[in-house]
Amino acid sequence: MLSTTENEYLCQVGPDKPMGRLMREYWIPALQSKEVPAADGPPMRFRLLNENLIAFRTTSGKVGVVANACPHRGASLFFGRNEEEGLRCVYHGWKFDVTGACVDMPSEPAESNFKSKVRAASYPVIERNGVIWMYMGPRTTPPPLPNMEFNCVPEGHYRIGMNVRECNWVQAVEGGIDSAHSAILHSTVDQTKLDATGIREFLFQNRSHAPLRYEVHVAEAGVIGGARRPAIEDGYDWWRCNVFVMPFYTMIPSGTGQLGGHAFVPIDDENTMCWNISWNPDKPIENRTPQPGRQNGFPTPDGGYHPDTTDWMGRWRMVADQSNDYLRDYDAERSMRFSGIVSINLQDSGIQESMGAIIDRTAEHLGQTDMMIIQMRRRLMKSAKQLQETGQSPAEIDRPELVELRSLEMLLPRGADWLEVGGEWMFGRSVEPPMEAGLVGKPPARQVTDPLRDSALVIKTPLPVPVKVQIEAS
Numbered sequence: 001m002l003s004t005t006e007n008e009y010l011c012q013v014g015p016d017k018p019m020g021r022l023m024r025e026y027w028i029p030a031l032q033s034k035e036v037p038a039a040d041g042p043p044m045r046f047r048l049l050n051e052n053l054i055a056f057r058t059t060s061g062k063v064g065v066v067a068n069a070c071p072h073r074g075a076s077l078f079f080g081r082n083e084e085e086g087l088r089c090v091y092h093g094w095k096f097d098v099t100g101a102c103v104d105m106p107s108e109p110a111e112s113n114f115k116s117k118v119r120a121a122s123y124p125v126i127e128r129n130g131v132i133w134m135y136m137g138p139r140t141t142p143p144p145l146p147n148m149e150f151n152c153v154p155e156g157h158y159r160i161g162m163n164v165r166e167c168n169w170v171q172a173v174e175g176g177i178d179s180a181h182s183a184i185l186h187s188t189v190d191q192t193k194l195d196a197t198g199i200r201e202f203l204f205q206n207r208s209h210a211p212l213r214y215e216v217h218v219a220e221a222g223v224i225g226g227a228r229r230p231a232i233e234d235g236y237d238w239w240r241c242n243v244f245v246m247p248f249y250t251m252i253p254s255g256t257g258q259l260g261g262h263a264f265v266p267i268d269d270e271n272t273m274c275w276n277i278s279w280n281p282d283k284p285i286e287n288r289t290p291q292p293g294r295q296n297g298f299p300t301p302d303g304g305y306h307p308d309t310t311d312w313m314g315r316w317r318m319v320a321d322q323s324n325d326y327l328r329d330y331d332a333e334r335s336m337r338f339s340g341i342v343s344i345n346l347q348d349s350g351i352q353e354s355m356g357a358i359i360d361r362t363a364e365h366l367g368q369t370d371m372m373i374i375q376m377r378r379r380l381m382k383s384a385k386q387l388q389e390t391g392q393s394p395a396e397i398d399r400p401e402l403v404e405l406r407s408l409e410m411l412l413p414r415g416a417d418w419l420e421v422g423g424e425w426m427f428g429r430s431v432e433p434p435m436e437a438g439l440v441g442k443p444p445a446r447q448v449t450d451p452l453r454d455s456a457l458v459i460k461t462p463l464p465v466p467v468k469v470q471i472e473a474s
Contacts, residue, residue: 002361002377010381011168011358013266014050022384023049023136025393026247027145029263029275030134031055032160033127035315036063043087045078047312049136050268053123056082063132064098067121071102077120078310096120129158143393146400148249150261150277156284161276162316163305165264165349168358169248169272170377172264175348176250177242177376179227180212180369185347187338202338214371217419221246221396221403223379224426225372226418231411239418241408241426244376246383246396253409258285261407267313270357276345302343303327318349326350404428 002010013020028048036044036057043056045068052068054077066087068076075091082088086103088095094115095104100122105115124135124142129151135142150158165172175181183204190201217224222245231238243251243261251261263275278285303320320327326341326349333340341347366374383394396402408422410433424430 001364001366004360004362006381007358007361009384010377011170012269013169014269018384018388019380020049022380022387022394023247023266025137025143025387025397027126027133027135027142028265029131030065030125030265031132032162033063033130033132036132040082043078043080043082045310045312045314047267047271048134048273049266051136052312054078054080054087055132056080056087058085058098059083060085062098063125063127064096065123065125065134066096066100070094071118071120094118096122098122098125129153129155130160143397144400146396146403148245148403149259149281149406150279153279153281154284157281158277158279159285160278161345163274163276163318163345163349164267164313164316165272165274165352166270166322166357167272167353167355168270169264169266170380171352171355171359172262172272172274172348173244173248173250173376174373175352176252176262176264177223177225177244177372178369179214179225179240179242179372181351182240183212183229185339185351186344189336189338191336212369214369215418216371216375218375218379219402219405219427221394222249222405223372223375224405224419225375227369228418233411235414236411237414237416239408239410239412239422241410241418241422242372243405243407243426244372244379245403245405246394247380249403251405251407253407259406271313273316274345274349302346318346320346320349322350322353401428408433410434 009018011019013023015021015024030048031044031046036055039057039061040059041057043054046053046055053065054068055063055065057063064087066077068078070077070080070089070091072089072092072094075089077087077089077096080087080089086095086097088104093104093106094102096119097103100120102115102118102120105112105118108114126133126145128145131151133145184202187202187204190203193199193201211229213228215226215228217226222243224244225242227240227242229238229240240253242253245251248264248266249261250264251259254260258278258280260276260278262277265273265275267273303318306317306319308315320341326346328340329337329342330340332342339347341350386392387394404427406426406428408426410418410422412418412421421434425433
């Protein structure tokens with residue numbers, strides 16, 4: 001459990017909070033490019049890390065992000081005129097470019113140099129593979145953009161869905177790395193056994209949700225958790241290895257060639273933008289056109305979205321929410337699903353939001369299967385404290401190759417070392433998953449172009465010496 005003070009330390013992301021300062025050391029996926037589509041189009045409101053921001057695309061196609069308040073007298077730049085490479089406040093006509101520089105001040109005398117002394121708060125932006133990344137930290141020259149695998153594969157090899165989750169970002173991250181809940185909350189009835197014997201048994205990925213054993217490896221830029229269950233096959237164990245990557249990424253094991261994960265980006269202390277990301281390094285994946293009643297990127301009908309509004313959190317809001325019990329189908333719960341909430345994404349949203357905006361962690365009781373969550377919290381709080389006390393940034397800020405981690409699912413002979421077998425793949429050294437893996441396919445070529453350095457990068461991360469961490473439940 002955490003004390004109230006520790007919980008606040010972990011969850012609060014404002015610019016004056018330790019975790020907020022840590023978050024601002026990283027490049028953050030802020031928006032999809034398609035959300036700011038048109039040059040000289042209407043500005044867009046959005047909220048990130050407790051800050052109200054305005055995004056706009058200039059005449060030449062560059063994206064700018066500035067603080068909502070005009071530095072003159074605080075009028076909202078959402079109402080600004082977006083034209084001729086800048087955003088002009090309609091109150092007094094002050095105009096700002098994507099760097100925040102004031103380039104025109106028609107309300108001042110022509111001979112005045114006042115405009116050279118005024119800047120709007122703004123943030124550097126880079127676009128890559130349909131994602132608008134933003135740096136909100138203190139450095140004059142931002143660190144390298146991280147080579148997250150989903151953002152480095154070729155066009156057409158990735159898919160992104162998004163939705164607002166009305167809870168603190170840490171609750172969402174904890175769900176993303178919790179292997180124990182997957183086999184229960186997301187399971188469905190074994191219809192074949194039910195028809196043959198009348199016994200209702202639930203399966204996850206066509207396998208039992210038997211009790212698991214957990215081991216944790218603490219990496220330089222995150223945490224990998226190995227969850228072991230007895231396999232259907234005699235003499236084998238089924239390993240699912242979840243990944244947490246600093247500061248808010250999770251990766252989900254899969255038995256297919258398609259990889260998947262999440263970015264749980266804090267909107268503020270009590271709301272999270274959930275990025276649901278799929279990618280296949282070996283071949284293009286189907287990029288579904290959103291259908292009525294479906295969230296983009298998800299095959300299961302889940303109620304779809306409310307129409308967008310121009311409010312600070314007016315995008316990616318699901319129809320299924322607390323007000324309608326996430327469209328829970330109790331008949332389906334009685335007959336075919338462990339939960340009557342219809343889709344995996346909604347099941348996660350519903351349960352995490354049901355804990356409240358920020359869960360009281362003084363009242364929790366953590367078990368053996370919460371080992372990875374404990375280590376994730378420790379990693380975040382240790383990094384925030386180090387930055388606060390010494391000014392030292394986490395290593396992965398300046399060594400972005402350290403984030404090159406992958407999840408993995410595999411069948412191993414009972415007693416085999418999961419990290420020894422899967423480590424080369426999970427740490428990005430191997431071009432092929434281990435033959436024991438349920439995963440098929442290959443990772444992308446590790447050579448990408450970093451716009452900040454304009455040079456080819458070939459990532460070669462040495463595999464750390466395996467250190468398994470056993471943690472007693474608290």
